[in-house]
Amino acid sequence: MRRVPVSLVVFLVVVLSGALMMAQRGRGGAGGEGTPTVNGQCPPGMTEFRPGRCRAPEFPPPSIVDYRPRSTLVTPENLRPRAKFPVVDIHNHTTITATNIDQMIRDMDELNLRVLVRLGGGGSSTGPAVQQAVDYLQSTPHKDRFRIFATVQWNGAGGPGWAEKAVADLEAAVKAGAIGLKIAKNLGLDSRRADGSRLKVDDPGLKPIWDTCARLNIPVIIHTAEPREFFSPLDFHNERWLELALFPSRRNDPTGKPPDGNYGPLPTFEDLMGERDRMYAANPKTRYIGAHFNWYGNDLARAARQLDATPNLVLEVGAVLYEFGRQPRAAREFLTKYQDRVLFGKDAYEKSEYPYFWRVFETNDEYFDYYRDYHAFWKLYGMGLPDEVLKKLYYKNALRVAPGLPQTGWPE
Numbered sequence: 001m002r003r004v005p006v007s008l009v010v011f012l013v014v015v016l017s018g019a020l021m022m023a024q025r026g027r028g029g030a031g032g033e034g035t036p037t038v039n040g041q042c043p044p045g046m047t048e049f050r051p052g053r054c055r056a057p058e059f060p061p062p063s064i065v066d067y068r069p070r071s072t073l074v075t076p077e078n079l080r081p082r083a084k085f086p087v088v089d090i091h092n093h094t095t096i097t098a099t100n101i102d103q104m105i106r107d108m109d110e111l112n113l114r115v116l117v118r119l120g121g122g123g124s125s126t127g128p129a130v131q132q133a134v135d136y137l138q139s140t141p142h143k144d145r146f147r148i149f150a151t152v153q154w155n156g157a158g159g160p161g162w163a164e165k166a167v168a169d170l171e172a173a174v175k176a177g178a179i180g181l182k183i184a185k186n187l188g189l190d191s192r193r194a195d196g197s198r199l200k201v202d203d204p205g206l207k208p209i210w211d212t213c214a215r216l217n218i219p220v221i222i223h224t225a226e227p228r229e230f231f232s233p234l235d236f237h238n239e240r241w242l243e244l245a246l247f248p249s250r251r252n253d254p255t256g257k258p259p260d261g262n263y264g265p266l267p268t269f270e271d272l273m274g275e276r277d278r279m280y281a282a283n284p285k286t287r288y289i290g291a292h293f294n295w296y297g298n299d300l301a302r303a304a305r306q307l308d309a310t311p312n313l314v315l316e317v318g319a320v321l322y323e324f325g326r327q328p329r330a331a332r333e334f335l336t337k338y339q340d341r342v343l344f345g346k347d348a349y350e351k352s353e354y355p356y357f358w359r360v361f362e363t364n365d366e367y368f369d370y371y372r373d374y375h376a377f378w379k380l381y382g383m384g385l386p387d388e389v390l391k392k393l394y395y396k397n398a399l400r401v402a403p404g405l406p407q408t409g410w411p412e
């Protein structure tokens, strides 16, 4: 009898036990199992479990609203309820009143938030409104804890006498105590000129406003457009799908299709970026603060090119922490290189949310939650910024860009 080679025996045992295991598991085994991908994609409801092969979960999958797996990662937690250095929040919308001021001061002291800048919260901040707010603050012991930016009324822009009135209003607001000008996102998106056309960010008729800010030595904080994904198709590749599904007003038709036939096509994301950048370039003597990092937090190379090309610009980090926190090494490198060009701002006032910023900026913690999972379903990482960079980000740069801030009593 011929001897059976050992290698053949081993081969047969492996094949037979594999087949047995597959039979026991029913659905198991990768070989020819499952459904093949079509054009590299699995059919809806399936996921690629082996290269080119798709399988549906055995149980009904949770929706993205319900799927909240708890992390089993064990790693140091360095919560930062209080910022390491005093902070100027250059981008806030809270109106300070006799009803909330005491609680606000207690919160701000706990957070180490020394000055909060209000940007036309809840309505206009033209002369009389600023005067009223400043008069109130002067009557309290806390006048150095708050500052106010003015706003401009766009209605009728380009029409007769509009620019003269807008400039006079702005001068009155600054005389009353405003220390900067806030431009909200409606400029470029939905503000109209007197003739009904879209008021573009680089409309030459706005030049008297920018000139006035340069002459009065006040900065302009400008919010243009929205995150890029707010202009992208609302499909399951959109990383802001949940937010856009929750907030209809944040959707912009990616094709620029107008809501009615009257005003011509709506601007795309790149249209708005281009208009804003031409405005920066045409007004080199005006100091601009790009709110929300000009929506380049997810593209730091582009943010760097823009800062290099635009000496009259600084960037503010309001509401884009989720971008820095998902790329802590690149963000640390960026904030270190451009440490003179970045300001802290939060946007919505919510006491419990500030410590997430401190933790991302100050610690080296890893893989922790963001405060709004509809903004960012991913985790954040700390970037451990050096003290000198933190001081510039938290207050030093703001004191330079907005001279109307309280200038004394800060650490060296």
Ligand SMILES: [Zn+2]
Residues within 6 Å of the ligand: 091, 093, 119, 223, 347, 348
């Ligand atoms: Zn804002």
